[in-house]
Amino acid sequence: MKYTLYSKYKIKSPLNYIGGKARILDQLLPLFPKEIDNFIDLFAGGCNVGINMNANKIYFNDNLIYLIEMYKAFQEYELEETISYIETRINEFKLTLTNSDGYKRMRQKYNQQKHPLDLFVLIAYSFNHQIRFNSKHEFNNPFGKDRSSFNSTMKQNLERFIIKLKETDTCFTDSCFNNFNFDNNDFVYCDPPYLITTGTYNDGKRGFKGWSEKEENQLLCLLDNLNKRNIKFGLSNVLEHKGKSNDILKNWLKTNPNYKINFIDFNYSNSNYQTMVRDKKASVEVRKSNNYTFNI
Numbered sequence: 531m532k533y534t535l536y537s538k539y540k541i542k543s544p545l546n547y548i549g550g551k552a553r554i555l556d557q558l559l560p561l562f563p564k565e566i567d568n569f570i571d572l573f574a575g576g577c578n579v580g581i582n583m584n585a586n587k588i589y590f591n592d593n594l595i596y597l598i599e600m601y602k603a604f605q606e607y608e609l610e611e612t613i614s615y616i617e618t619r620i621n622e623f624k625l626t627l628t629n630s631d632g633y634k635r636m637r638q639k640y641n642q643q644k645h646p647l648d649l650f651v652l653i654a655y656s657f658n659h660q661i662r663f664n665s666k667h668e669f670n671n672p673f674g675k676d677r678s679s680f681n682s683t684m685k686q687n688l689e690r691f692i693i694k695l696k697e698t699d700t701c702f703t704d705s706c707f708n709n710f711n712f713d714n715n716d717f718v719y720c721d722p723p724y725l726i727t728t729g730t731y732n733d734g735k736r737g738f739k740g741w742s743e744k745e746e747n748q749l750l751c752l753l754d755n756l757n758k759r760n761i762k763f764g765l766s767n768v769l770e771h772k773g774k775s776n777d778i779l780k781n782w783l784k785t786n787p788n789y790k791i792n793f794i795d796f797n798y799s800n801s802n803y804q805t806m807v808r809d810k811k812a813s814v815e816v817r818k819s820n821n822y823t824f825n826i
């Protein structure tokens with residue numbers, strides 16, 4: 531059993547992931563149990579949370595299969611091979627901050643071949659570095675003209691991320707949260723899409739299952755079942771956001787007074803043109819544990 535909660539030197543995901551928890555790790559990680567055997571990052575996204583855990587084994591799960599394929603490639607290839615592959619592709623397609631045609635040709639290539647590392651190349655040059663697929667599972671995020679490139683920060687984040695992956699016992703899976711098999715030694719961290727906020731993974735119109743009240747209820751039911759099995763869990767979510775209220779979550783909390791709630795300051799200022807004016811009113815981030823006293 532390992533004791534350290536997380537390394538002081540935090541690893542940042544190389545992806546600018548919508549809803550990524552990089553900015554609140556300082557508040558979030560001290561809330562986790564001190565000893566974790568299997569850490570399950572059930573909605574891994576950019577892997578910001580799991581990559582900073584020191585458990586015996588870390589499982590990263592996300593139903594975005596192409597994302598998981600990319601992470602698996604990071605694991606399988608040597609670091610130098612990955613970097614060399616990316617830089618070769620950048621040269622081959624003459625990718626720059628302004629070459630929109632090169633980006634489109636690269637995107638076409640990825641959609642034809644689905645080489646997992648090409649997804650990273652595309653993300654590097656896509657608008658806001660975002661990942662978006664259409665219902666035919668074609669990557670369709672536009673070019674990040676004058677803004678996105680495989681810059682030195684992204685390269686450094688990628689290298690540090692891959693090094694940490696390679697020195698950790700990890701497993702990547704692409705199940706829907708409902709189909710994941712849990713073990714008694716697991717600590718299950720859930721950072722699902724939030725019912726009352728918007729992310730490209732929320733609407734269900736992009737070839738991947740969306741997030742509606744049905745999934746919200748299923749997840750809360752799953753957490754209650756874990757609790758019955760004495761499996762510890764943590765959940766990140768928002769109760770209120772921009773005038774909307776998550777009443778399903780609020781009612782669930784009322785009926786489960788034994789779950790411990792921690793409020794976290796989180797200004798949801800997504801780096802998106804539409805929301806350039808930052809939301810000054812901090813949303814409430816809630817995380818619950820089953821019968822567990824957090825080390826706060």
Ligand SMILES: C[S@@+](CC[C@H](N)C(=O)[O-])C[C@H]1O[C@@H](n2cnc3c(N)ncnc32)[C@H](O)[C@@H]1O
Nearest residue numbers: 549550551573574575576577578593706707721
């Ligand atoms: C809020 S993001 C996670 C962000 C992550 N914690 C981070 O810090 O980078 C939620 C993730 O849940 C995934 N997701 C959505 N529906 C899912 C489902 N039914 N099963 C598993 N993953 C799902 C999305 O693809 C998305 O990556």
